[in-house]
Amino acid sequence: MTINPVLKIIRAKKFGVLIRDARVNSGKSLVDCATAIGLSADELGAIEYGERPPTLPELEILAYYLEVPLDHFRGNEILKTDGNKKSFDPAEIKQLRQNEIGALIHKVRIEADLSIEELAEKAGIAPSSLQSYEQGEVPIPIPELEILTLVLNNSMQDFEDQASIVGSWFVEQRNMREFLNLPKELQSFVSKPVNRPYLELAIKLSELKVERLRSLAEGLLEITL
Structure with missing residues (x-):
């Protein structure tokens, strides 16, 4: 079998484009x-x-450094720049989050049957400041937010961003950390596409009520006995 030397040149050009990208x-x-x-x-x-x-070791180290899967350099597609990041407006996100946090504090306070004055006294915050926080007019310093969550029997995670570009990134990072904390055999199982039906079944089972799960388990026992 004879390899056309032109193919090696084309391959080198392709690697170059993907690496630069x-x-x-x-x-x-x-x-x-x-x-x-x-x-x-x-x-x-x-x-x-x-x-x-490039040599394979060079490509491997570069992929690690750039946090890009090695398989990317074996493909034909360039990386897609996240358009959301281009339009990232920190001032807009901060104001939106300020409003969300204030609304959540208001909601939890009402559920706890506390007036602004009562919560302010318990948290050691001026009532006028607390009212401004709830209305999203003033950003809440973290120490005061921590005190409010403590008084209201909540956690800081309840107030963390889950939906914006920043929040979505936090969720992805948290999910990745949890995945990496799984035993190696579970990581391997989850990573294989062939096991996806089992994972989807596990998700459906996790959403069932206890009574329904018990009924299914009893049915399986009857079949196997």
Whole structure:
């Protein structure tokens, strides 16, 4: 079997495009990436321009440094820049979150059957300040929010962002940490696409009421006995 040498040139060019795209997408400089994989900027530049292909160890370290799956460099697609991040407006998100936190404090206070004055006294906060917090007019300092959650028998996690761009990122990071804390055999099981039906079944079972689960278990016992 004879390999056309042109294919190697094309492959090197393709690697270069994917590597440059991954680097630019990550916001890392050419110098930073070159240093990370033990190359000079000129050497990495040559790789990005397809003048020489990377070695596997270089590609592995670069993928690790850029936090990009190694399989990405075996494909044909460039990384998609998150359009939401381009329109990221911290002032807008902070105001939205300020309103949400204030509304949640108001809701929990009403459920606890406390007036603004009563909660303010318990938390050691001026009633006027608490009212401003609830109305989203003034941002709440974390120490005061911690005191309010303590007085209202809530936790800080109840007030954390879950829905915005920032909150979604927090949720993803938390889910990833929980996944990495699983035993290796469970990580392997969850990662295999062939096991997806079992995972979907487990989700459905987890949503059933105890009585229904007991009925199903009894039915299975009757079948197996």
